[in-house]
Amino acid sequence: MTSMLMTKIGSLELKNPVMVASGTYGYGEEFDDMYDISKLGAVVTKGVSLKPREGNPMPRVIEVASGMLNAIGLANVGIDNFLSEKLPFLVSRNATVIVNIFGSTIDEYSELAKLLDDHDGVSAVEVNISCPNVKAGGVQFGTDPKVAAKITKLVKKAFSKTVIVKLSPQVSDICAIAKAVEDAGADALSLINTIPAMAIDVDSRKPVLANITGGMSGPAVKPVALKLVYDVARSVRIPVVGLGGIMTTDDALEFLLAGASAVQIGTANFVNPKVALDVISGMDSYCRKLNLSSVQEVVGALEIQN
C-alpha cells in the first residue's frame, strides 16, 4: 500500500486508517495463518485487566436481526500473561498494537497504563470506559463526564504515548463526555462501544443471554454509530476513531466522511475474517479513483446542502 492511506491519531502514525476492534480479534494469533496482520492500521487487543477474567456465564452470544448481542464480560488473560506471551507475538509479527485496558476501579486503569508504558511494542492504549457487560467499572465510568475525565487524566499521567478513550453510545449527551475527556488530555476518542440490548426466548420466557442483557453490534448499529461520530467529530478537536457495524469499504468511508480520522472493524471479523484487508484495498482504490493524495482528504468531507 502507498503512503496515500497514512493516518495520524495524535502522535501515532498508522499505515492506514483501518484498525480491528477490541474483542473481535483476540490478540491477533488466530488471524496469523490467514494473513499478515502487520498490514492492518492497528490491532486493538481484547480488553486487558490486571487479573485474568473468566467472563460471564454461557450463553453469552446470540445472533439478532442484522447483528449480534454479546455479554462476554471482558474475559481475558490478564496483564501479566498479555505482556509475557501475547505482546511478544504481536511484536514478532510487526503489528501496530493498541492495548484496550479495563479496570474495575479507577486506580486499576492507571496501574495498567503504567505497566504498558515501559513496552516499546505498545503504540497506544484504548481506555475502555464503556463495556456494558460487567458489574464493576465499564460503562458506569463512561456515563459520568467527571469520572471519565478523572480516568483519562490518570492514564495520561501514567502512559507517555497516545491515549484513546472509547465511549459508550448510551448517554444522554455524548458530546459532553467527549469534551470532558478531551479537556482531561485524551489524544483521541473511539466510538461506539456496543449498544445495551437484550433478547428473550418466548418458549422458555427466559432471557437468551445468561447475563440477561448484552451489547449489540453489527450492521444494525451502524446508522446509530455514524450519527454519534458525526456529532462528536464536530464538537472536539482531537481525532475520532469511528466504529460500529462496518462491514464494507463504503461503510468505512461513511465514517470518514462523518468526521472520523480512522475506523475500527469489529463484528465483521467474525463473519469475514479477511474483511479488514478488503476494506484497506477498497480505500486504496477509492483514493486512486478520485485522485486523492491522501485518504485524510475524505475525513469530514461530508457535503451538507443548506
Added chain:
Amino acid sequence: MDDQKTKIISNDRIADQIFRMRFKVDWASFIPGQFVMISIPGDATFLRRPFGIASLNDGVAEIFYKTVGAGTRALSSIPKETSITVLGPCGHGFQVDSLPTTSILVAGGYGVSPLFGLAVKLLERGSDVQMFFGGMSADDLFLLDELRALGVRLHLATEDGSEGTKGLVTDLLLQELDGFASPHIFACGPDGLLKAVAEIGKQKGIATQVSLERYMACGIGVCLGCACKNSDGKFVRTCREGPVFDINDVEL
C-alpha cells in the same frame, strides 16, 4: 485454515429434515472432528454456521445437517451452483495417535456426521469400528447403508423403538461394551449423550473423546462465545481447544 468462495455441488434432502451438502475446497486434508464455518446466502442469518466435516474426497467436502433453526432451514433451500464462503478446517479434531483394536463410535442423531469421517480413517488404518447410533426415532438414523458398506458394525437404538433397540443408545452401549477388546470411545451428539458416554468411559477406564456442539459466532477463537469448562472449571473455547475433548479435560 483458509476462507474461500466456492460453489455448492449438491444440497439434497436424504431423510426427514436431514440434508447432505457437497462443495469444493482447496484444502487437501482434514482431521475428523474438525468443522467448517459456512456463510448462508440470503438475509436469513447474519453469522456463519458451524458444520462438522463428514468427508473429503478429491477436493470435495461433504457435510450432513439437520434443519433445526433459521440458519439450517435457509441453507436447505439453497440450490446447487450457489456461491458460499467456507472457512475451514476449524478446530481440534479426534486424536488417534495410537490405533485402538476396537473403536467404539457413539453417535446421537446428526452427530454421526463427523464420526463418518472418523470411521473411514479408523477402518483404513485397520481398527475394528463398532458404531452405537441413537436417536428419538428411525428418522434420526441416517447414513446406515453407507456405514455398513464401509464395514462399520452398527448397533442401533431409538427412544420410540421405531428402529433398533428401544431406549437410549448409551444404555445399549453399557450392555454390550464388555464384549469388546481394548476399546477406545469416540462420541458426538447432544450434551446428554456425551455426559452419559463420559461417565461410562470414566467408570470403565476407557480412553474417551467427545465432540461438543456449541453455538458459535466466529468459529476461530476470537469472539469467546462458545466457551465450555475444562476440568479445572476454567472456560476454554469449543471452536479452538475443541470441539473434540478428552473426557478428562472437559466438564460436561
